[in-house]
Amino acid sequence: xxxxxxxxxxxxxxxxxxxxxxxxxxxxxxxxxxxxxxxxxxxxxxxxxxxxxxxxxxxxxxxxxxxxxxxxxxxxxxxxxxxxxxxxxxxxxxxxxxxxxxxxxxxxxxxxxxxxxxxxxxxxxxxxxxxxxxxxxxxxxxxxxxxxxxxxxxxxxxxxxxxxxxxxxxxxxxxxxxxxxxx
Numbered sequence: 756x757x758x759x760x761x762x763x764x765x766x767x768x769x770x771x772x773x774x775x776x777x778x779x780x781x782x783x784x785x786x787x788x789x790x791x792x793x794x795x796x797x798x799x800x801x802x803x804x805x806x807x808x809x810x811x812x813x814x815x816x817x818x819x820x821x822x823x824x825x826x827x828x829x830x831x832x833x834x835x836x837x838x839x840x841x842x843x844x845x846x847x848x849x850x851x852x853x854x855x856x857x858x859x860x861x862x863x864x865x866x867x868x869x870x871x872x873x874x875x876x877x878x879x880x881x882x883x884x885x886x887x888x889x890x891x892x893x894x895x896x897x898x899x900x901x902x903x904x905x906x907x908x909x910x911x912x913x914x915x916x917x918x919x920x921x922x923x924x925x926x927x928x929x930x931x932x933x934x935x936x937x938x
Contacts, residue, residue, distance in 0.1 A: 805917040812875050813915040813925040820911050823864045825931045830862045836935050864929045868895040888918035907931045
């Protein structure tokens with residue numbers, strides 16, 4: 756039995772060397788892309804914990820500041836419950852920054868201006884375990900809020916720096932809706 760040489764070419768199937776090289780290059784490029792994405796995901800897997808802790812600290816501090824009074828006078832002032840402006844305070848009108856002798860938790864929102872801490876503490880000043888390497892600072896500024904004039908609104912900015920050096924900033928507002936309500 757003899758085989759026709761012309762018939763043999765029709766039945767041979769396979770891949771040429773060039774097709775094989777192109778296939779290997781395409782698979783290698785795709786695999787490299789997947790590995791780069793996987794590497795970035797694994798490298799950043801610890802970041803969510805640091806970010807969540809930093810944001811939790813920032814939210815707690817912002818809430819603490821917003822709960823303080825926003826009154827015309829210091830709570831120790833005799834006219835604190837009846838003052839209609841800073842000029843009507845008996846002797847202690849509120850200004851940005853804490854009054855001498857004030858400690859956290861402050862009695863007025865604007866007392867928190869410039870407050871900073873290395874290592875997060877509770878309101879009593881006790882260090883919170885696991886947060887020793889975090890830093891936080893608070894900035895308070897008079898600023899207009901829509902139709903509310905700057906004299907009646909404060910912008911609160913809380914910055915928290917996580918141990919990895921990332922800084923997270925939360926902003927909030929406090930308006931003078933009850934200037935004679937004292938804590």
